[in-house]
Amino acid sequence: xGTRIFCRNLNRCVNNCTQMVNCCQSPNxxxxxxxxxxxxxxxxxxxxxxxxxxxIPKKCWQCNFPFKSELFCQVCKTLQEPPEKLDYFxxxxxxxxxxxxxxxxxxxxxxxxxxxxxxxxxxxxxxxREYSENLSALLNKAYTTLSNPLKRGIYLLELNxxxxxxxxxxxxxxFLMEIMERNxxxxxxxxxxxxxxxxxxxxxxxxxxxxxxxxxxxxxGDIERARMMIIRMKYYNTLNERLKKTKYNLGIAE
Numbered sequence: 001x002g003t004r005i006f007c008r009n010l011n012r013c014v015n016n017c018t019q020m021v022n023c024c025q026s027p028n029x030x031x032x033x034x035x036x037x038x039x040x041x042x043x044x045x046x047x048x049x050x051x052x053x054x055x056i057p058k059k060c061w062q063c064n065f066p067f068k069s070e071l072f073c074q075v076c077k078t079l080q081e082p083p084e085k086l087d088y089f090x091x092x093x094x095x096x097x098x099x100x101x102x103x104x105x106x107x108x109x110x111x112x113x114x115x116x117x118x119x120x121x122x123x124x125x126x127x128x129r130e131y132s133e134n135l136s137a138l139l140n141k142a143y144t145t146l147s148n149p150l151k152r153g154i155y156l157l158e159l160n161x162x163x164x165x166x167x168x169x170x171x172x173x174x175f176l177m178e179i180m181e182r183n184x185x186x187x188x189x190x191x192x193x194x195x196x197x198x199x200x201x202x203x204x205x206x207x208x209x210x211x212x213x214x215x216x217x218x219x220x221g222d223i224e225r226a227r228m229m230i231i232r233m234k235y236y237n238t239l240n241e242r243l244k245k246t247k248y249n250l251g252i253a254e
Contacts, residue, residue: 079128088142099215109143149211150237153230179235203240
């Protein structure tokens with residue numbers, strides 16, 4: 001509802017500016033464009049944090065104006081309490097998918113942090129400072145999760161009420177043997193730069209292929225296959241972290 005009110009106000013402002021130009025008949029016809037541009041810029045900034053919807057209208061705690069899960073009151077512009085049960089995709093305003101655009105995630109994270117960071121609320125009320133701290137922390141967690149393929153996959157499984165246990169009973173013996181052999185290769189290559197770089201390239205290639213398979217599984221609603229591929233990714237991710245540590249100890253730059 002708050003968004004609709006804002007749009008009406010935006011249109012009213014644009015119309016008023018248009019009337020000003022028509023009445024004045026001055027050569028300076030940039031009035032309409034400047035006025036409209038400022039309101040559109042404000043609407044664009046607000047839309048980056050107006051990403052949430054609810055069927056139950058809420059009221060601003062400061063001025064009691066009814067709004068629909070906007071983070072800022074449309075009247076007094078006071079920061080509101082975050083809506084409950086927000087998933088990380090809604091927080092960042094991106095599609096709920098494993099196949100995400102890392103640049104889009106980064107850009108939206110920076111935009112939202114620029115608006116919601118606690119430093120911007122130093123002179124605000126205690127409640128607004130608390131809300132900004134909670135939102136900023138939640139935004140950090142969303143960014144950390146969704147920008148990492150493994151964490152993103154595990155989170156998508158959680159949204160489907162599926163968790164990954166620490167056990168390996170659901171893995172094929174052939175895959176476990178494959179992981180054991182690759183770990184042995186890393187162990188044997190602790191002082192062999194060329195071998196470590198080769199193993200790193202192979203591991204990254206496998207992780208890229210697993211990402212494609214996981215994305216395809218989620219796109220087709222095959223959650224079980226996505227789960228199995230994410231488990232495999234988890235093992236290869238651990239192997240990759242071990243390779244990074246080994247290269248670091250050997251003085252090999254990433």
